[in-house]
Amino acid sequence: MADTQLSADERELLLAKANEEIYKQNFELSLRNKTLSILKILYSISISTLDVNEVSQQIVDTIAAQMNFPAVLISLVDPDGQSLRPSAITKSESIQNAISIINKPLSELIIPLDYRNNLVVNAVKTNERQITSNLLDILDPLVPQDPADAIAKIVNINTLIIYPLSINNKAIGAMTLGISKEIDDLSRGEKETLDQLIDVVSIAIDRARLHQNLKLANDHLKELDKLKDEFVSLASHELRTPMTAIKGYVWMVQNGKAGDITDTAKKYLEIVYSSTERLIHLVNDMLDISRIESGRFQLHPETFDFSELVTQIQTEFSAKASEHQMTWHTDIDPSQISINADKDKILQILENLVGNAFKFTPDQGFVSLQATVKDNFLRVSISDSGRGIAAEDIPKLFTKFTRLGEGLPTLAKPGTGLGLYLSKQFVELHHGQVFVESELNKGSTFTFTIPLV
């Protein structure tokens, strides 16, 4: 056997060597474990939704605590690319004392990016790790040599390692580690650990930056949206005031408040009146759209009997039906349907769909409205024997300013092009749906559903 041939001294030496090897491997293993646990913490920091400074602070605190370093500093390139600005430094009493020597808050310790005497700038510019034992190399030109030495002493820093932080080879800043050991006393494992952390630190900071920029952009958009909403409100107020005067005074003349007028004048005034009404509706529709699209539209639900609206619509359109010799009937089953919804908006949907049916149906045609209840939904269908809609036009129906009314007989008043779009929005705000079935030259059926409660 081999060991019988070894002397006692030789055996001891071998044993010591084996022990040392085991100790080394254990140490490396514990470092790997530590690396993994730091990476895990950094990962959880990276997926948080904190801002850049908060993320930087958590990173420096984690690395300093886990690696037992007296100081860790993260500096980031300013958005204008002109300078480096600290975003976080380890929080400790000695660091506080050190900063008080410089006599400036951390965020004001700005170093111009063209100052190549500074090693942090160098790390960013060359995208390569820098090492020094002189603290001045990272503080230059903020302080001269003496205070730099004093700070190094207070914080107990003998070596500084500066890692560039970069994303897609673009420098975003640097992380400076202030350590008590000399550089040669760092183990290979410790150096490897540090190398592995840097990428995760870069990603965490980049992500926080993106998140922060996105949040700023989002806040800005919300502010703009609010301004737009206010503008639309005030602009519509200004538009409505003269329209109200035109509508009001035309109504006075039409109703004999200014004495008798000729039939021709009456006819002309009807055109003025209906044109003004169109403008007023357009303003109302635009206001609704502005509110819907900014998510600020509020329904005002109440419980009512839907048959009231059917009666109202029946009456509202009966004059038009007899004027054009059209068949117009409504049918509701059961005869009363209790529903909780925004009554004004439901009426607006009905007026729009029935109005369209009349508009696109020639004289002597028919228009009908059928209301029923199915699976706790009110289901209303409006059918006509009009000119129908071409299959390729159906997808365009519910978009803004779509007008498929070209070539209509002159009796048809042009719409605002917003009616169907708004009707669909109102139905969907009630959590209902709109459907359309149509065949060219045969007629169309528009159906909408609204939950009863």
Added chain:
Amino acid sequence: MTNSQKRILVVEDDVALRDLYVQILTDSSFQVESVADGQEAFEAMKKGGYDLVLLDIILPKVDGLTILEKLSTEAPPEKPNFHVVVLSNLGQDEAISKAMSLGAEGYLIKSDYTPGQVVEQVNHFLEMGDSH
């Protein structure tokens, strides 16, 4: 009480609309007074005693919402105004809910009503009886 005994205050800064509402309400035999800015409106409403006030919101000097606010907190009317109805072309949801919470009984968008319908609305609110 007949219309001729009912006092209506029209608060309207636009002269064309003010004349219109005063005329149509006078034609319906109401006793009509009118004011053209928020300060005058506040003073008139503070004296009070109107059966119905048609109140605009966007007004010179003091806006309609501020008038309602002042009347409901620091300066209650000496005699009650029985009905206050907003008649405005401002349709902001915030303005509407604020006016209603400060005691307005209705909020009418001017451009949605013909003069005849404004009179109908006035009669409708008066028929609802005293709100106080």
